Amino acid sequence: MKSIILFLSIITLGTLSVSSQNKTEASLFYRSDSVYVDEIKDASGDLYQKVGHHGPAIENEWMALRLYFNNKACAIDVYNKQKKGLELKTAKWYPTEKEQKKGLGADYYKAGSTMGLGGIRLWDGEKVVPLAPISMRTAKVKKCGSISQMEMLSENVPYKGKEVDILVRVTAFSGIREMRVEAFALTDEEVQFVTGINYHKGQEVKKEDNYVISWGYHPEDVAAEKIKVGAAIIINPENYSDKKDDGKQQMFISKPTKYIDHWVTSTIEKDKKLGSLEAFEEYVIQCSKDI
Template identity: 30%
Template sequence: MRRILLLMLLLGCVSGPLTARTLKARYRVTTSDQRRDCPVVIRDIPDWAVSATVTSDGETIPVQLDRPLGELAFVADISGSREFRVTYSSRPARHGYPSRVHAQMWLKQPDKTLQAADTVSSTRDDMYHKLHHHGPAFESEYAAYRIYFDKKQTIDTYGKKHPRLELAETMWYPTAEQMAAGSGYDNLRVFGSVGVGTLKGWDASKRKMIHITDFARREARILARGPVRTVVEMRVEGWRYCGREIAMTSRYILYAGHGEVQVENRIEGDFRGLLFTTGVMKMAEHRVERGEDWVAAWGRDFPENDTLKWERESVGLAVALPAAQIVSRQDDRTSCLFQLTPDAQGRIDYAMGMCWRRSEWFDGLSDEECLRRLEASVAEARKPVAVERVR
């Protein structure tokens, strides 16, 4: 009898962990119009879930469960509304969806090799030369961006000729052979400008941007790297700005099927009444179009200082902002800018993007049509997506 009881206990110990915990839920996602590869984020996921499966209309949809963020993300075509079935599981995922996005950050080693890193930090402004391509970089099939880990924290752009992932091979700096085979490359010289969509400080009296110079600690993190989206953060703590001490976290989210980036800035500390600024840089041979809460520019300039090796590139930049938080529209000599204040929660959220004349995606379109498509995609990224759990 004791042997039977012991055997039963042993079987219980073995079979218990093999039994997965699951939960099935239905969600209705509603948009104001027809959207292709519409980003969907679900935040009421169970604490114990480590994987999930999403289906709709008999289709299995690639999904990404970002446990540290407490979010489930996927993209899907939605016209008005669409229902999705989600099955959460306590077991790791068995499916391996092909990645449509990529993120990377590389620390330079003394022996000149590179070490992959998800998090790097410093209490000094000394990371620019310690990192390959000077900071984190991330891409979708249609565009790539990097963030300079220095006092400017400017966002730079990399154009794609063909819709595909490239940074794992080109490492931002393609060889002549890779370029001859159709790879894209850095297509913009940002100088001391805002680049596209960088949130900076603002000195209203001097009408100039304020860089992050007096701080306690800075950090760059890759929070998610696919297969559906990348999430990259830049954080500064103890930033002594305009007589205050604040912290600022800037989160950049790039989804599969998209070239535009959703930007979420969170200000902590005594932020009431503080002004910040963002926009797009003034390029050579540029023209600017501006609305109440957006700005777009089309320009033509050399992407590098070497004007013999490189040709002039035609690039479009655009930013769409929260109208209620805009205080003024004052430009400086380098950039077309808006000045904004944080909302009651310390947030300044917006969308930004880039288009490139050499991109297959814009082939056959005029410069005007390229800019219109970019403006539309950035504006669309600002439109709300309603996610409702169906009981």
């Protein structure tokens, strides 16, 4: 049953536009041989050092997202691009300084210990519950039709005296900058999810009922240069019962449910269309109306 649920959305979405050109990509590989695979799993739940870009990744023409394959699951990190195009399998998330100067993007974003941009964890009524420890963690990627998807299944996560299986799915669509994040509780009882967006000292943060934007520099040290990054999470406020700010991230706590979804997007100051906070916010406002 889990495997059916795991890729039901992929099959459905993929058949909608099989003839369209797919302007997305998915990437998952072990660092030992760099051979691309569709699935990895591990009972420890931590293959951070063994897997390329530390977990599964997907991209559209404007950005890439990755899920960490460790006890930070399911935090979402961002790779931003200087120019429109697909480059994940060329750069493998960490392009050289020379490649960046020639126009490839970089990991300007820092998720740290937070959920990053739209990541998923649980809420027990008092605090955030990480998706760890687990009995098995499985990552999958898929490219089909006009989309790419990555998924992370965390099995037997301790939650309120019981154990639950949590599936997180992220979808990149051809032709649009936004990506969709979904979370499923594969259990008989409802749970409370928590998601959000992180920020750093010195950044501007814009908060509305249905979206939050962060804008500014991230304290990252793997990029060749420091560039201002814009990031946004767009939610349906009706799905959430509370919101909190812990000083590092704005969090949204869901009502008891077995499913939530939201959208995330990002840009950098070098972007010709969305290279300022004003332009990015205008775009996010329009997205929040369309979604």
